[in-house]
Each structure stands twice: as C-alpha cells, then as structure tokens.
Amino acid sequence: MRKRTKIGVGFLAGSLCVLMAGGAAYALTPSMEEAMQQEAQAEAQAESAFDEDMADSYISAAKLLDLTGKDANGALLNGGTGSPSLLAPEAVSVMKTPAAPADDQANSQAAAEADDALPPMSLLIFGNVIPFVDDYKAERAPDTTAALWMGQDSTTDGSWGYFIGHHPGVFNCVMYLQDGDQITVCDRDGNARTYTVFAVYDVPDDTEWGQISQEVTGHGESIALQTCCGDHESYRIVEAA
Numbered sequence: 001m002r003k004r005t006k007i008g009v010g011f012l013a014g015s016l017c018v019l020m021a022g023g024a025a026y027a028l029t030p031s032m033e034e035a036m037q038q039e040a041q042a043e044a045q046a047e048s049a050f051d052e053d054m055a056d057s058y059i060s061a062a063k064l065l066d067l068t069g070k071d072a073n074g075a076l077l078n079g080g081t082g083s084p085s086l087l088a089p090e091a092v093s094v095m096k097t098p099a100a101p102a103d104d105q106a107n108s109q110a111a112a113e114a115d116d117a118l119p120p121m122s123l124l125i126f127g128n129v130i131p132f133v134d135d136y137k138a139e140r141a142p143d144t145t146a147a148l149w150m151g152q153d154s155t156t157d158g159s160w161g162y163f164i165g166h167h168p169g170v171f172n173c174v175m176y177l178q179d180g181d182q183i184t185v186c187d188r189d190g191n192a193r194t195y196t197v198f199a200v201y202d203v204p205d206d207t208e209w210g211q212i213s214q215e216v217t218g219h220g221e222s223i224a225l226q227t228c229c230g231d232h233e234s235y236r237i238v239e240a241a
Contacts, residue, residue, distance in 0.1 A: 123184065123185055123186075124184035124185075125183050128170075132145055132163060133148070135148065137149065142165075143166070143169070144169075145170060146164065146165035150162040153187045155185055155186075155193030155221070156193070158220055158221045160220075160221075160223065160224065161185070161224075162216060165225070165226075167236075174236060177200060178200055179198060181197045182197070183195050183197065195240035196241065197240045198219075198241060199239040202234045203234060205228075205233055221241065222240060222241035223240050224237060225240075
C-alpha cells in the first residue's frame with residue numbers, strides 16, 4: 001500500500017510540474033508577441049527618423065542656396081519651374097525640386113564651398129550629401145547608401161561610373177534631376193568633380209545591361225545614376241558629364 005501511495009504521489013507531482021510548465025509557456029507567449037511588436041515599431045520609427053533627417057538636411061541646404069521648387073504635393077514654390085514626378089501625389093517625397101537660384105554668383109560660391117567639404121566616396125545632389133560604397137553588379141542597392149555598381153568612381157580617369165540607390169530612399173532626389181542640373185562626385189581619392197545632366201529617361205525594370213551599356217559608357221568622363229521610379233515597372237536613369 002505504501003509503495004502504491006508513493007507512486008501515486010510521484011505521478012501527481014509530475015503532472016503538476018507539466019501543468020505549471022505549460023502555464024508558464026502560455027504566460028510567456030503574449031510577452032514574446034509584445035516584444036516582436038515593439039521591435040517592429042522601433043524599426044519603423046528609426047526608418048521614419050532617417051527619412052526626416054534626410055529631408056531636413058536637404059531643406060536646410062536648399063534654404064542656404066536660395067533654391068526654389070515644389071512642395072510635397074507638387075505645387076510650385078516661389079516661382080520655381082519644377083519637374084514632374086512619376087509618383088502619385090501621395091507618394092511624392094518631402095524633398096523639393098530645385099530650380100534656378102536668384103543669385104548665380106552666391107550659389108556658385110556656396111556650391112564650391114560644399115564641394116570642398118565633401119568626404120571621399122560621396123555624391124552631392126541638390127544639397128544632399130550621399131555616401132556610396134562599392135557594390136559591383138549587386139542584385140539590389142544598399143539600404144542606407146548609394147553604390148558604385150559598375151565602372152569607376154574616379155573623377156580624373158576620363159571614363160564612366162554607374163551608381164545605383166533606392167527610391168524611396170537615399171536616391172529620392174534623383175527623381176527630380178533634369179537637363180542642366182549638376183551632380184558632384186568626390187571619388188575615393190578625395191578628388192571632386194561636378195557633372196552636368198544631359199539625359200534623363202526611363203527603362204522597363206527587365207532591361208539588361210547590354211541594352212544600355214553603349215549609351216551609358218560612351219561619353220568619356222561621365223556618370224550615370226539609376227533608381228526605381230516607384231511604379232514597380234521601370235527605372236529612372238540620369239546621365240551627366
């Protein structure tokens with residue numbers, strides 16, 4: 001009888017342990033879900049803060065250079081000529097489209113000072129300083145920088161460089177470039193050069209390098225920028241020399 005009692009007590013104790021462990025696991029489940037939700041919210045807030053910092057940086061530079069353009073809804077500001085975006089109005093970046101400054105001399109001086117301050121391996125577009133990394137023939141652009149996808153970043157070799165970046169993202173401003181706008185590249189050796197846009201066009205997103213290589217590489221000392229148009233169907237390509 002005592003032996004059976006001991007066995008019964010042991011069985012009961014084991015059952016209680018299993019039930020308690022199950023209860024503890026159940027109690028932890030909501031905590032894990034809450035932690036995942038908090039992590040997702042933190043990532044979203046970080047991305048939002050990054051976008052706001054980019055916009056603030058650009059707007060500050062635009063004010064310094066006395067640039068005019070469009071607001072987030074596409075309305076012209078201060079008489080700016082603007083440039084239409086392929087994006088729907090609700091997706092348009094808060095960055096504005098620069099147009100001709102009122103004082104060319106003051107703008108040239110400010111731009112020259114900005115060029116001198118550019119760090120190696122960076123682009124200057126409409127006041128945005130955008131770093132780039134080497135990412136030869138990568139399947140996608142880096143999340144937080146631009147990338148040299150093909151060619152060379154050298155500004156003195158008489159050849160070409162092909163840069164890619166995300167839109168929405170660090171290449172938002174590329175969507176607003178038009179003929180005559182300027183892009184400054186500071187290469188890895190610290191040499192800066194300003195290029196003038198001479199071609200802006202869109203290609204289907206299934207376009208292969210061989211279909212555009214002759215056009216992109218046939219302009220001597222030059223650069224090309226590529227970004228998504230935001231329609232999931234095409235890329236914007238900007239050429240400058």
